[in-house]
Amino acid sequence: MTIEGTTEGIDLILRQCRLVGAPDLVDIAISDGRIYAISPRLEVLAAQELAIAGRLVSPPFVESHIHLDSALTAGQPRWNQSGTLFEGIDIWRDRKQSLTLEDVKTRAIATLKQQAQQGVLFVRTHADVSEPNLIALQALLEVRDAVKDWITVQVVAFPQDGIYGSDGNDALLETALKLGADAVGGIPHYEMTREDGVQSVHRIFELAHRYDTLIDIHCDEIDDDQSRFLEVVAASATRSGLGARVTASHTTALASYNNAYAMKLMGLLAKSGINFIANPLINITLQGRTDTYPKRRGVTRVKELWQQGLNVSLGHDCVQDPWYSLGTGNMLTVAAMAVHVCQMTGQAEIDACYDMVTMNGAKTLKVESDYGIAVGRPANLIVLDAETPYDAIRRTATVTQVISRGRLLVETQPSVSTWYGN
């Protein structure tokens, strides 16, 4: 294909790209921040040319669930010895007393850079709004703006200590929405009573209506098989018509429900059309802590939700914080953990886990119209040292190039081994 009159104006061309699921290699031309052309052979000059040589070119990874305000604080002021969610909340309550705007912004931007160099260009972060000065929220809103030229960040106003956990939390949550949070969150299973939990879900929907925001609720992140706020979220999404604007994160209790109830619930979930986010790295470590043996895996029913046709994405949740001291922000690590923990080892299931860290996440964040490798779309794409999504997950492949808004943002060399044996 020849593009007439375009030897000027093409900023970047990627030669011999292997697109996900496509049999033939293609060239991709980028102009003015957008994908200008995709064709097996583009006879055109560009200001910059990259030889991709048959490596996998994919839409960027989407981190649909992370807490950037607590990232990189592991061990401050103390280590989580029990490994439970609740000790993590206690430690964070102490650590957040010393938050400053600069502290949060520095750690958040360092984490975003770590993510971006591994191919993440869309991030939904939660910001704890249970702290009277809303430092975390204000810092993350500033970060959202500061990084917008190279990474898209959404901020969820997240009442970590519960909306009704103490006086003033409800007002803080509403203030956070007035300040510009993109989504309203909640934690019904952590409220003091079942009734408070139900009321918190209703309050979240009321606020989402009033401030026209998305909803992303930490829902039933507990091994208690009687923690049943997911049904309240699904029913509210159906009745309100908000449907796909609603996300239930974690939903680990769903893995502990009896099958009779879970089957009934699946029908309600399918009708609601809500999104799900599982965080397999953290929930395989946080959950099951009160079990002896057999010990539960504690990750929600990812395979069954996916088989129902529901939109499931995967998150890292934490990077070196009071709940999870490990983590690098690498989404292939998250996908690999889902493959293992959710027993999604079939070929289509492994591919589905790749979708869960790419396009499914874009759907959850409601950015899908600006996402994907197609002519006219913003030129956000990544190159992997792999041939297929399966290969990428199996080897935790290096993301060799990250193109953001049409520009080469970062390059990484795959590691090289030299064999000296016989």
Ligand code: FE2
């Ligand atoms: Fe979370």
